Amino acid sequence: MQVFLHLLDGTSSIVEIQPDTTLEDLLKSINCSNCRAVYQGTHLTSLEDLNANSNIYLTSDLDGGKKKKKKKVYTTKKKNKHIHKRVKMGIYSLYSVDGKGNVTQQRKTCPSCGPGIFMAQHWDRYYCGFCHTTIKMDA
Numbered sequence: 001m002q003v004f005l006h007l008l009d010g011t012s013s014i015v016e017i018q019p020d021t022t023l024e025d026l027l028k029s030i031n032c033s034n035c036r037a038v039y040q041g042t043h044l045t046s047l048e049d050l051n052a053n054s055n056i057y058l059t060s061d062l063d064g065g066k067k068k069k070k071k072k073v074y075t076t077k078k079k080n081k082h083i084h085k086r087v088k089m090g091i092y093s094l095y096s097v098d099g100k101g102n103v104t105q106q107r108k109t110c111p112s113c114g115p116g117i118f119m120a121q122h123w124d125r126y127y128c129g130f131c132h133t134t135i136k137m138d139a
Contacts, residue, residue, distance in 0.1 A: 003050060006057045008035065023047055035060050094118055108135075 001019075006012045007030070017026065023046055027033055037044040038057045050056075087093075095103050107118040110128040119126040119135070126135040 001050070001052045004053070004055045005030070006055060008032070008058055008060060017047060017050070021047060030058075032058060111135075 002014055002016050004012055005015045015026070023037060023044055026047065027035060027037070035058045038059055039050065039054060044056070094106055096106055097103050107121060108126055109115050110117045110119050110131065110133055112131050112133050113128060117128065117130055119128050124137055126137065
């Protein structure tokens with residue numbers, strides 16, 4: 001008796017089956033020992049139920065059935081991003097003018113960036129925001 005065998009890669013072939021052939025022999029002949037044979041929507045256990053010119057589909061095990069990952073519950077609130085606040089006429093805080101009309105700088109300039117780039121003054125250090133230079137203050 002001949003059957004139409006539909007393989008895993010989508011190809012189909014016609015196979016001649018002898019009456020004494022078992023399902024394991026058929027699967028070994030096509031090098032698919034871990035495949036399952038499906039006939040009319042049910043898994044085949046033997047070749048006795050087959051009719052002539054019947055279609056047999058080969059399937060393999062599929063990965064899956066895993067549980068969905070639970071969504072993480074945060075216990076603390078997210079931190080808000082820092083928003084830069086614009087200070088009106090902030091340039092006037094960097095320079096001072098004395099009574100004679102002389103202009104002096106109020107902050108230290110960065111030695112690696114050059115003039116015009118002022119360093120931030122912390123309680124123990126000077127810090128340049130452009131080149132990340134840090135200078136320790138004398139205690």
